Amino acid sequence: MNEDSRRAFLSRLLAGTGAVMAFGAWPDFSLAHEHAVAQLRAGETKFVFFTPEEARQMEAVCDQIIPSDDGPGAREAGAIYFIDYALSQTEPDLQPIFRAGLKELAATCAPDKFNELSAPQQLAVLKKLERTEFFARARQYTIFGFLGDPARHGNRDQVGWKYIGFENPGMFTHPFGYYDAEFLAEKKQNH
Numbered sequence: 001m002n003e004d005s006r007r008a009f010l011s012r013l014l015a016g017t018g019a020v021m022a023f024g025a026w027p028d029f030s031l032a033h034e035h036a037v038a039q040l041r042a043g044e045t046k047f048v049f050f051t052p053e054e055a056r057q058m059e060a061v062c063d064q065i066i067p068s069d070d071g072p073g074a075r076e077a078g079a080i081y082f083i084d085y086a087l088s089q090t091e092p093d094l095q096p097i098f099r100a101g102l103k104e105l106a107a108t109c110a111p112d113k114f115n116e117l118s119a120p121q122q123l124a125v126l127k128k129l130e131r132t133e134f135f136a137r138a139r140q141y142t143i144f145g146f147l148g149d150p151a152r153h154g155n156r157d158q159v160g161w162k163y164i165g166f167e168n169p170g171m172f173t174h175p176f177g178y179y180d181a182e183f184l185a186e187k188k189q190n191h
Contacts, residue, residue, distance in 0.1 A: 048085065048088035071163045077156055
């Protein structure tokens with residue numbers, strides 16, 4: 001995917017579907033983001049759901065979904081920690097999907113490991129799995145981990161928002177941002 005189409009895709013995802021705004025309303029996802037940010041800031045690589053080997057493979061999958069080639073990607077946003085927390089704490093019913101998907105991933109690229117394959121080889125493997133529920137969920141949760149609302153401890157240091165050029169105008173903060181501030185200033189002047 002070239003830079004323009006990747007940037008356009010992420011921009012449409014953010015603006016068109018309102019994923020970030022809707023995300024802020026999901027407390028379970030915000031807990032996952034808090035966990036991801038805490039793990040990244042502490043420099044820890046401790047996982048709750050994933051084994052260390054599964055985490056390496058899953059992080060490589062996330063890296064292919066939102067690569068770090070022309071800017072920050074899923075790795076810099078800490079998407080793997082977000083997914084790990086979501087699967088262990090808020091979405092445990094998805095655990096069998098991810099376990100089975102990681103086993104299928106390993107079988108598809110055997111005898112090699114997915115994270116050791118070249119980028120074109122990884123893409124070929126993911127093409128074979130792209131219609132599975134595992135890939136659909138991996139893609140969804142990688143995007144959530146990349147574009148989450150930083151006020152809810154989403155993408156680390158706003159890397160996702162900065163990459164697509166989104167600037168938070170503050171209209172989602174209480175008491176509803178600029179317009180209320182302007183209204184309150186006028187009200188004070190009139191009294």
